[in-house]
Every structure is written in structure tokens, then in C-alpha cells.
Amino acid sequence: MEKTLQKEETYYENIRKKGYSRRDFLRFVTYMAAFMGLETSMVGQVVKALETKKRIPVIWDHFQECTGCSESFIRSNHPLVADLILDKISLDYTDTLMAASGFPAEEAKKQSIKENYGKYILVVEGAIPTKDNGVYCSIAGMSALDVLKADAAGAAAILSFGSCSSWGGIQAASPNPTGAVPVNALIKDKPVIRVPGCPPISEVMVGVVMHYVTFGTLPALDSMGRPKQFYGKRVHDTCYRRAYFDAGLFAESFDSYEAKQGYCLYKLGCRGPLTYNACASMKWNNGVSYPIESGNPCIGCSDNHFWDNDPFTKRVENVPGLGIESTANTIGKIVLGAAIGGTVAHAVAANFAKKKDIRSRSKKGKVNEKDIKE
Amino acid sequence: MGTLTYNFKRVYVWEIPVRLFHWITVLSITILIITGFIIADPPAISSGTEAVFSYWFGYVRAIHMITAYILIAVVIVRVYWAFAGNQFANWRNYIPYTKKGFKNMLYVLKVDIFLMRDKEHKLSNISIGHNYVASFSYFIMFLVFVFQAITGLALMSATSSWWFPKMFHWVVPLLGGEIAVRYFHHIFIWIFLAFIVIHVYLVFYHDYVEARGEASAMISGFKFIRSERIKESEKEIIEKTKKQMWEGDQPGKEN
Numbered sequence A: 001m002e003k004t005l006q007k008e009e010t011y012y013e014n015i016r017k018k019g020y021s022r023r024d025f026l027r028f029v030t031y032m033a034a035f036m037g038l039e040t041s042m043v044g045q046v047v048k049a050l051e052t053k054k055r056i057p058v059i060w061d062h063f064q065e066c067t068g069c070s071e072s073f074i075r076s077n078h079p080l081v082a083d084l085i086l087d088k089i090s091l092d093y094t095d096t097l098m099a100a101s102g103f104p105a106e107e108a109k110k111q112s113i114k115e116n117y118g119k120y121i122l123v124v125e126g127a128i129p130t131k132d133n134g135v136y137c138s139i140a141g142m143s144a145l146d147v148l149k150a151d152a153a154g155a156a157a158i159l160s161f162g163s164c165s166s167w168g169g170i171q172a173a174s175p176n177p178t179g180a181v182p183v184n185a186l187i188k189d190k191p192v193i194r195v196p197g198c199p200p201i202s203e204v205m206v207g208v209v210m211h212y213v214t215f216g217t218l219p220a221l222d223s224m225g226r227p228k229q230f231y232g233k234r235v236h237d238t239c240y241r242r243a244y245f246d247a248g249l250f251a252e253s254f255d256s257y258e259a260k261q262g263y264c265l266y267k268l269g270c271r272g273p274l275t276y277n278a279c280a281s282m283k284w285n286n287g288v289s290y291p292i293e294s295g296n297p298c299i300g301c302s303d304n305h306f307w308d309n310d311p312f313t314k315r316v317e318n319v320p321g322l323g324i325e326s327t328a329n330t331i332g333k334i335v336l337g338a339a340i341g342g343t344v345a346h347a348v349a350a351n352f353a354k355k356k357d358i359r360s361r362s363k364k365g366k367v368n369e370k371d372i373k374e
Numbered sequence B: 001m002g003t004l005t006y007n008f009k010r011v012y013v014w015e016i017p018v019r020l021f022h023w024i025t026v027l028s029i030t031i032l033i034i035t036g037f038i039i040a041d042p043p044a045i046s047s048g049t050e051a052v053f054s055y056w057f058g059y060v061r062a063i064h065m066i067t068a069y070i071l072i073a074v075v076i077v078r079v080y081w082a083f084a085g086n087q088f089a090n091w092r093n094y095i096p097y098t099k100k101g102f103k104n105m106l107y108v109l110k111v112d113i114f115l116m117r118d119k120e121h122k123l124s125n126i127s128i129g130h131n132y133v134a135s136f137s138y139f140i141m142f143l144v145f146v147f148q149a150i151t152g153l154a155l156m157s158a159t160s161s162w163w164f165p166k167m168f169h170w171v172v173p174l175l176g177g178e179i180a181v182r183y184f185h186h187i188f189i190w191i192f193l194a195f196i197v198i199h200v201y202l203v204f205y206h207d208y209v210e211a212r213g214e215a216s217a218m219i220s221g222f223k224f225i226r227s228e229r230i231k232e233s234e235k236e237i238i239e240k241t242k243k244q245m246w247e248g249d250q251p252g253k254e255n
Ligand code: SF4
Pocket: A235, A236, A237, A239, A240, A241, A242, A243, A245, A263, A264, A265, A266, A270, A271, A272, A273, A292, A298
């Protein structure tokens, strides 16, 4: 009885019931709107949505993952986030955080899926192993593969939280022993939004959910299926060390004076210029810092294949399948060396092979030279 | 005497657009390779001043991109010229799809690359414009260039506000992310470097072994072709004979 009553509540009603003032609520909305990249004039629309819209249930599946995304999620800057989405009001199932466990937990999920068929959001954390019928990951006696298929069937949309469910993640690293694949490799008939990162920024994850709640539509996606408002810029574009990059001032080693001065970490393997994420603008841990600010080059954790693009502290990358030592440039140098060697050998050989031609030409030429008219 | 050598005629082979294309390409590829390597691995510079007072790396990148656009533009003009230009600039030279083309390729491979003896001594085997091996290598380099241009534009696409580079954004997911795109863009430059070595060498080789103005042709536009290969009009023959007679009449000179 209690449960059905709760479900009819709007977000706003629930927030008020929790003891937050309207002021708190408005502050939260403005804050979230800013993170979502909305204009100030849109704040009213978000307020309206939260005041009138019924909650959207969220089912959160965990597969091959490290729970880092969940950890990041609950460390949101604003306490209301946790209350709003994490609280059991909205999160109907997440085996890591829910109070229930074992059989009742699975029962609750089934119940929720049945009641909200076609309406709930499915969050997936972790990759799905496909090798050997998916035996490498199973929950409640079902393989991750089957769980995903069953849960995705009734979902309005699927959010792939983290690099594992977006790209495959560490377990998909070469040679990918379990055949781990991202969600959209398996689910083709539902909108799948990638929210990559290892882990993604909390506000980004919440922002995507909030967008759906507010507008009832999925956010605009880029060509890789990531929400544009969070993944539209590279880390490099808003990096505070960018001035050093443009000035050509690069730190050469981690313990150098330059590194401490805040020189650009490009030569230490920074993947910022290739990585689409909001780290440099939103930052981590309540806006305290982000990897580059802490002196570590970006490793591109929200990028596909980042796990195979080691070493992280060098710009050169290994050629897949050719071992650690052969970098792109080594191969290039071999090719160039072969070209130079080949031409030198050819030049020598040509002098022998074409000796007759060259000699006769030079002889005739010399005769002509003598015959030049005065 | 002077009769030991063959007679050669000056033939206009490379028109101005072709020569301009060649030298602009030389210049811009040199700039692109140098700036490209600087961008890939910038030199270590330590400066006491504030970063805001310097922008050299930004300029290097700007030069790289501007030069890339110039190169793209001249390649587009050259592709147009492959349809509008003379027979030596025509696109048909670059793809060996005819029997003649294949035969010529075989001949060049035998005689010029593997340095075998030319037993036939057929004049028709000697190309006036490009030989088919050379022109096919330019076609391959054209494809490599297209790849470089597309990957380069794809790397620019996300931060560019112009529709042209944006058009190539699909390459990024296709190749599996920007790291992969950057990687290919970087490794393909070695093909250019190897090509430059071989290309320049073979120009020297032809000029040295054949002495028909192979190298200077790209400056003057002319190559020297055996006169037997060029049709002579009646008028020409009469003119020539007239001239000879007149020269023979000169007192104090032997013919
Ligand atoms: S530290 Fe990395 S992200 Fe920041 S400016 Fe340098 S290369 Fe770009």
C-alpha cells in the first residue's frame, strides 16, 4: 500500500517530504541545469518538470564491473541527488545498494519491471561476457547475457554507465578472454546512451537521468552515442594547462620543476587532446580537482580501447600484435631505411647494368662537344 | 660531325598547372611533415616567462592545418586538371587499366627496376610523360593523401566550427576512436617519407641513365623526345630542306 502511494508522488512532493525547503529545491535545480548545459531561462522548465512529473523508475544492473561507477554516482556534489535518484523512490533495483538481498531483491526487480513495463530506465554498469554462453558472469542463476536481454525488453531507454558497458572496458582488453562486449553490441532495438568514463563523473550520470526526467526525451547524442552536452568537448579544450600547451611548454618528467610549475603533460602521454569528457570543467570530488590538476596525465578513460593504449605516460603507442618494442615510429624508420637502402643498392647496380648505355652516351656526347662550331 | 647522337625534339609535357601543383605539393608536404613531427613530439623547451606570452606550439599547429588546406585545394585543382589538362596530365595515365598500361608496367619493372637488358629496343616502350609504374605510384600516393586528409580533418572535426572538417567526423567511430585516428595519421606519414626517397632517386636515375631532361622537365615543362616519334608535316620538311640548301650555299663553309 505504502509503495503504490509513493509511486504517485512527483519528484517535488517527495523532496518536500524529505524535509528540504523550496529554496533548497530551486538551488538544486539551478545547479543541475548548469551542469546539464541548459540556459538560465530553462531552469523554470526543469522546476516545472520536477513539480509535475511522476518518478521514473530505474533498474540498475551490475555485470562485469568494479562498482566504481556506483561509487562515483553516490559521491555527487549535491545531497539531493542521492536522495532523488539513489533513494529507493526511484532506484527500484541495484544489487549493490538496495536493502533487500537474494531472492526478495530479484523478486522486487521482477515486480517493478512488470509494473513499469515500457517505462523504466535501465542502467547497465559493466560489460557482458559472451564467450561460452556467457558463463563468466551470472546473477541469481542467470547469465548476464540473459539478464540484460530480459531487463532491456521492457526498458524505455538504456543508459550504459561507465566505460565497461559503453565500450567493453578492462575485461575486453586484448585478448578479451571472456568475450566481453558493451551493451549496444547486444541490444539493437532500444536507445542505448553511452555515458563512458572509468568511472563517469557523478554529475554527468545524474545529468543524463535528469534530462530524461525533465524533457521526457533522450539528450542529443554525438556520433558515438554519447550525450553531447557532457561529451561535446575534449578534456584538452578546457584544461587549465592549455596555455602551456599552446606556448609549447611541456613537462618532460614527473619530478621535474616544469611539472610542478604546471607545464602541459602532453609529452607525458596526456590523452586530453583525444578524450571527450567534462573532467576539466566539472572536476571531481565536489569540484576539488581532476587528474591533470593533480599532476597525472589524462589516460583517456572515457575513450574506447583506452585499456589497450598503454603505456599511459608515453605518447607513442604500440602496434597491436607486434609486441612492446615496436612503436609506430620504429616501423616507419624500418620502412624509410629500406627505401634508402634499396635506392642506394639500385644506384650501384644501375651503374653496372646500364654501363653500355651510359658509356656510349657519354662518348657520343664528348664527340659532339669537340665538334662545337666556333 | 655531330651525327653520332640521335635527334631529339623538345616536347611540351608538363603544363603550368601540373608544374605548379608539383612544387606547391613539395613545399606543403615538407611543411606538413616537419610540423607534424613537431606536433607528435615537441622539443623540450623550458621558459622562465608566463605561458600566456608565448604561443609557438599553437602557431605550429596553425601552420600544419593551414598548409593542409592549401594542399587539399591544389589536389582538388589537380584532379580537375586530370580531366581538363593535356594527355600526360589525364587521369587515364594513372590507372593501368589497359593492356598497353600493363605491358608498359612490366617493361618498366624489368628494365628500370630490376635493371634487366632491354632486348627489344622499341622506341614505343619509352614513355613520353610518366611511365605507368611511376604514375601508378602517384595514384597510390593520391589515395594515401586522401586518407591523410580525411583522418586529419576527422581529428579537427570535433573542435571545428566549419562544416568542411565536420563532414569527416564519421571516420572517428569507424577507426575506433581518436587515438586510433591519430595513430594512423601519424604512421602513414612514413609512407610519404619512403615515397619521397624513392621518387627523387628515380628521377635522378632516369635523368642520369637516359639524359632526356627528366629532372628539369618539372621546371621547364619540356622533355626531349627522339625526333622519329614526332610527325613531320610537309611544310616542315620543305622548310628544313630549304634551310639546308641555304646553309650549303654559304661561302667558305662545308656542308
Ligand atoms: S595537460 Fe593534457 S589536456 Fe591539459 S593542455 Fe596538456 S595535453 Fe591538453
